[in-house]
Amino acid sequence: MGFRKIVLLALIVVFVSLPVVTYAADLKEDLTAEQIYEKRMDLYKKYEAVTNIPWQYLAAVDTYERGIRRALKDRPKEEGFISIYYTEDEWAGNFNPNKQDTHPLSIQMFGGVGMDGDGDGLAERTNDEDVLYTLAHSLEQFGTNEEDFRIALWEKYKRDQSVRIIHGHALVYEKFDRLDLNEHAFPMPLNYNYSYKNTWGDRRGWGGRRIHEGTDIFAGYNVPIRATAYGRVEIKGWNKYGGWRIGIRDLDNIYHYYAHLSGFEKGIEEGSIVAPGDVIGYCGSSGYGKPGTQGKFPPHLHYGMYRDNGRIEWSFDPYPSLKQWERKAYQERRKKR
Structure with a gap:
C-alpha cells in the first residue's frame, strides 16, 4: 500500500471517529422567538405526519419537559429546539456498555429507546429529530386518541400530576392552534384602585x-x-x-x-x-x-x-x-x- 493511501485511510478513520457536530444550538441563538416557534412547529408537524400523533401531543410533552429543565438543577439546558430529555440509560439501554451508542440496532438489542428520526443511520440523544421521533413512536404504540395519550403518559412518567399537566398543555394548544402563547396580564384591570x-x-x-x-x-x-x-x-x-x-x-x-x-x-x-x-x-x-x-x-x-x-x-x-x-x-x- 502506498504512502498516500495510508495517509488517506488515516484521515478517513480520524474523520469517522469524530463526534457528529450539531449546529442547532448555534442556529437557535441567531433566530427570533417567532422563528424558533416556526422551527418547532415544523418538527411537530413532520412527526405528526410520520406517526399520526397529533402535533399538540408532541408540543405538550416538549413544553412540559422544557419547564422541567428550568426547574431541575441536575438537568442540562436543551441545546436544540426540542427539550424532551432521555437519560443515557433510557436512550442506549441499561446494560449497554457504550452509553454514547448511536447505532439503532445495538441500542435496540440492549433495550434502549433511542431511534433514528432523520434517516442518517444514527440515533443521537442530542438530535432534535431523533428525540422527537423516539417520543412520537413510543406514544404511537398506545394509540392516537386522547385516552391513549393519557395512558402513554402514565407509562412514561408514572405520576398522575405529570399526566394532568401535559394533558392540559395539549388542550391549550388544541384551542389556540399555535405555539407563541407566552403573553401575560396583570390580574386586575389598571382602571380600578x-x-x-x-x-x-x-x-x-x-x-x-x-x-x-x-x-x-x-x-x-x-x-x-x-x-x-x-x-x-x-x-x-x-x-x-x-x-x-x-x-x-x-x-x-x-x-x-x-x-x-x-x-x-x-x-x-x-x-x-x-x-x-x-x-x-x-x-x-x-x-x-x-x-x-x-x-x-x-x-x-x-x-x-x-x-x-x-x-x-x-x-x-x-x-x-x-x-x-x-x-x-x-x-x-x-x-x-
Missing part, C-alpha cells in the same frame, strides 16, 4: 403557624380578577384558607392560585381554557372558615405561584412577576393613547 406590596413569606396565624405563600392585592369588592397566563383551570371551589378560589396551570408548568374571591365569572369551570386577561372571578373577602364565610379581613386577591419540577411542587415569590406584568400593561396603555 388597588394596592399591593411584597408579602410573600410573612407569618400567618389562622389555621396554625404558616407562611404567606403569595402576594395580597387589595381592592374593592367585585373588582374583576383576570387570568395572568394561557392555561387550564385545574381547580375551582371552596378552600377554608382561600375561600372561593381558582387554580390555573400555565404552559411553564406553573400553578397560579387566586383566592378570597367573592364569586366566579360565568362559564369558568374546572377544565376551562383561558387566555391572559380573561375574567375568571371577582375580588372579595371569602375564607378562613366554612363555605360561605366572608368579611374576616378587607377584600383583596391573594395571588400565589407554584412551580412543578416533575417530582414536587413548591411556592415561590410572585411579586417580581406581578411588577413586571403591571409595568408592561402601563407601557401598552400609554402606546394606545
Whole structure:
C-alpha cells in the first residue's frame, strides 16, 4: 500500500471517529422567538405526519419537559429546539456498555429507546429529530386518541400530576392552534384602585403557624380578577384558607392560585381554557372558615405561584412577576393613547 493511501485511510478513520457536530444550538441563538416557534412547529408537524400523533401531543410533552429543565438543577439546558430529555440509560439501554451508542440496532438489542428520526443511520440523544421521533413512536404504540395519550403518559412518567399537566398543555394548544402563547396580564384591570406590596413569606396565624405563600392585592369588592397566563383551570371551589378560589396551570408548568374571591365569572369551570386577561372571578373577602364565610379581613386577591419540577411542587415569590406584568400593561396603555 502506498504512502498516500495510508495517509488517506488515516484521515478517513480520524474523520469517522469524530463526534457528529450539531449546529442547532448555534442556529437557535441567531433566530427570533417567532422563528424558533416556526422551527418547532415544523418538527411537530413532520412527526405528526410520520406517526399520526397529533402535533399538540408532541408540543405538550416538549413544553412540559422544557419547564422541567428550568426547574431541575441536575438537568442540562436543551441545546436544540426540542427539550424532551432521555437519560443515557433510557436512550442506549441499561446494560449497554457504550452509553454514547448511536447505532439503532445495538441500542435496540440492549433495550434502549433511542431511534433514528432523520434517516442518517444514527440515533443521537442530542438530535432534535431523533428525540422527537423516539417520543412520537413510543406514544404511537398506545394509540392516537386522547385516552391513549393519557395512558402513554402514565407509562412514561408514572405520576398522575405529570399526566394532568401535559394533558392540559395539549388542550391549550388544541384551542389556540399555535405555539407563541407566552403573553401575560396583570390580574386586575389598571382602571380600578388597588394596592399591593411584597408579602410573600410573612407569618400567618389562622389555621396554625404558616407562611404567606403569595402576594395580597387589595381592592374593592367585585373588582374583576383576570387570568395572568394561557392555561387550564385545574381547580375551582371552596378552600377554608382561600375561600372561593381558582387554580390555573400555565404552559411553564406553573400553578397560579387566586383566592378570597367573592364569586366566579360565568362559564369558568374546572377544565376551562383561558387566555391572559380573561375574567375568571371577582375580588372579595371569602375564607378562613366554612363555605360561605366572608368579611374576616378587607377584600383583596391573594395571588400565589407554584412551580412543578416533575417530582414536587413548591411556592415561590410572585411579586417580581406581578411588577413586571403591571409595568408592561402601563407601557401598552400609554402606546394606545
